[in-house]
Amino acid sequence: MFDDFWTASRYSPLHQRRLGDRLRDFRPQPELIDPLELPSAPVPLPRPQDRLQKLFQARRSTREFSGKPLTDKQLGTVLGALSDNSCPSAGGLNPLRCYAFVHDRAVRYDIRRHALQDIGPAPANLAEILGTPEVPPLTIILVLTDKDSFEKYGERAGRFGLIEVGAAAQSICLRLAEQKLGGCLLGGVADSEMLHALGLPRELRVATAIACGHMIT
Template sequence: MTPFDDFWTAGGYSALHQRRLGERLREFRGSPPTADPFELPSAPQPLGKPRDRLQRLFRARRSTREFSSEPVTARQFGAVLAALADEDGRSYPSAGGLNPLRCYGFLRRVEHGLNGRVVRYDARRHAVQDVGPAPDWLRLREVLAADAEPALVLALVLADQPVLDKYGQRGGRFGLVEAGAAAQSVCLRMAQQRLGGYLLGGAADADVLALLGLRGQPVRLAAVIACGRTFTGR
């Protein structure tokens, strides 16, 4: 195993890790806030802040774990996935143009012909392909360590061996930067569509990949995003 593989393995999650994290969080007692250790003695110099649509979109993006039972519309579904694509194929940076990131989705309550299925998103054609039936919510909640049932769950997966081959171990960072940029694009589009959601931090890597039909494939689960209509996002 390479050092990057060791890093990924050390941060991997399973059902056992989920239980241990739950115990840790229940027992955790945070320290009171302290002064910023990097604060400097020089006086702060104020900067101007834009008041444009992009700034309002940044302000609208909030993490929420509460979803209504209303479905995500076909238009919203297409708009959220379009955050990962443009006319040239990708809307986020990719080291060396290698594009190791893939997007899959569990469609729970989506006004689309593939609702109730697992899909793969093809950014080049802005289309989804059927992978197979989605698991029931009890199973999905277990592997995601999720609170409430979202209408849509997106999984960002890295097939990053070409990046590692080209850049060595540094390529591992490049893959994570790409996944973070893509996730931010999706979350901002969700806010623009008045959808809520959050990045799930405790998904069980191998179990999620298996449900996506990727068991045994040379891929890594980079990020999982819950998405849905909220009680206020109408």
């Protein structure tokens, strides 16, 4: 059943165009009262003022980047957010895999070894596959290889995989903020086209992509 959900929510360039039309025409209705609000008076809590909170506040979501490329040190720092067991994984199965497009190349990031493996040139239509106006200086692709997870946990493995991807994406975005870089989670990547661009089998899942780069000042 999770495969049915994934198939139903899969995107292609046609879906991307339809989404653009839908977003253009969408007009949210203002909510005057939160339907889940309780009648009791809220009790304020003290706000944190530590370094982590400042890092949260420094996060910037943007799709517009300067042309300045990331240095190898910055690239290692950002991708290193996934190393050292920093993300929870159900049963320690670690279905998460990481790929990237950087310097006009497609690469595989080996999380365990903290190293890159070259795949080949980035496709000429990468921006179309990503659903972005331009190709970002760095694009991180998070992929799930979750066959073992489903064999162990059944349908619940679908949720566990998405939890793991969400934790990984948050770690990457906090690293971007720490490096004074911008980033944006891309929810409209063309699934099959992305797998093809990375030389991956079609049964894998493109969970999300993150566009990264130096912000325009």
